[in-house]
Amino acid sequence: EAAALWALRHAQSAGWGSTVHHGAQALYLPLTTGHKVMGVLAIRRAGNDMWREDQRYLLDVFASQAAMAIERAQLAEDARQAYILEATRKMQTALLNSISHDLRTPLASITGSLTSLLDNEVRLDEGTRHDLIETARQQAERLNHLVGNLLDMTRLEAGAMQPVREPCDIQDLIGAALAQLGDRVKERQIAVDLPDDLPMVAMDFVLMTQVLVNLLDNALKYSAPQTIVDISAHLTDTSVQIDVADRGIGIPDDDLPHVFDRFYRVRHAGRVDGSGLGLSLSKGIVELHGGRLTGAHRPGGGTIFSIELPLTPTTPRLPEGQV
Numbered sequence: 001e002a003a004a005l006w007a008l009r010h011a012q013s014a015g016w017g018s019t020v021h022h023g024a025q026a027l028y029l030p031l032t033t034g035h036k037v038m039g040v041l042a043i044r045r046a047g048n049d050m051w052r053e054d055q056r057y058l059l060d061v062f063a064s065q066a067a068m069a070i071e072r073a074q075l076a077e078d079a080r081q082a083y084i085l086e087a088t089r090k091m092q093t094a095l096l097n098s099i100s101h102d103l104r105t106p107l108a109s110i111t112g113s114l115t116s117l118l119d120n121e122v123r124l125d126e127g128t129r130h131d132l133i134e135t136a137r138q139q140a141e142r143l144n145h146l147v148g149n150l151l152d153m154t155r156l157e158a159g160a161m162q163p164v165r166e167p168c169d170i171q172d173l174i175g176a177a178l179a180q181l182g183d184r185v186k187e188r189q190i191a192v193d194l195p196d197d198l199p200m201v202a203m204d205f206v207l208m209t210q211v212l213v214n215l216l217d218n219a220l221k222y223s224a225p226q227t228i229v230d231i232s233a234h235l236t237d238t239s240v241q242i243d244v245a246d247r248g249i250g251i252p253d254d255d256l257p258h259v260f261d262r263f264y265r266v267r268h269a270g271r272v273d274g275s276g277l278g279l280s281l282s283k284g285i286v287e288l289h290g291g292r293l294t295g296a297h298r299p300g301g302g303t304i305f306s307i308e309l310p311l312t313p314t315t316p317r318l319p320e321g322q323v
Helices: 002-010 053-118 126-157 170-181 205-221 278-288
Strands: 026-033 036-044 166-168 189-193 201-203 228-235 239-245 292-297 303-310
Touching: 002 026, 002 036, 026 053, 036 053, 053 126, 126 205, 126 278, 166 170, 166 205, 170 205, 170 239, 201 205, 205 228, 205 239, 205 278, 205 303, 278 292, 278 303
Parallel strands: 189 228
Antiparallel strands: 026 036, 166 201, 228 239, 239 303, 292 303
16 A cells, blocks of 8 residues: 555655545554664554544554564574574585595595506505405495485485385394495494394384494494494383494593584594584484484493384474474
């Protein structure tokens, strides 16, 4: 309406009961804060009586209060958007820093191994050639694992990861995870302790295998080669709990609340390769199943991660940061 546009543009009242556009069916009050017009408040008339002075005063006060409330809401939204942009910038920086190292290191190993194999001036015995090929293969698997985690984290945060849950056997799940780890577990002691009465659990077998692979990979990296990694499971009233425990260096108390944060790396004296994505991704996948993933100190030293999967499929919880 013309009166509303006039009030918005001129920051003055217009319409019925004013001196401008007084033939309008409503009174239009500009919602102003300082020199900024936030909008226009329209008050429809209920009869033909003109506004009393006290009524106009109250309307002006109400319009002023409404304008300040809208401004506060906009400022809060601007602050929220600024926080999101800053968090996004920090996450992108962390991503670039993480990827730049975690891509460069295996690529350097692969390049070095292949260069040595292609150098005709260097005579290599069969054992050395095999070691170089094996190094290149292992580093290629490491790259594949990193890229897979990055892609899955993107799908998870975009809400595009939807688990297809079917009844699965926990023993089969553990076997599939160990098979994926391949040579990494052949020279390690892996103790599996499962009761005979574990029921089938509804889950996306592929996604939960990835979770278990990430937890086992973490346990292997942060524990000495001669130590045992334990995998156990037990039944509770409402869920099946799977525990992965190592006898490694453990997680400092200050770091424990943050181990599931994206790109978070536990501070240790010796550097351990990793992108800081595995645990965050695993937590998100478990929560999509309506379950929980927690970490704690293992009695006697080391770390224990526990997966709780509900016996009855529930509505999945949105992973943190996803709306």
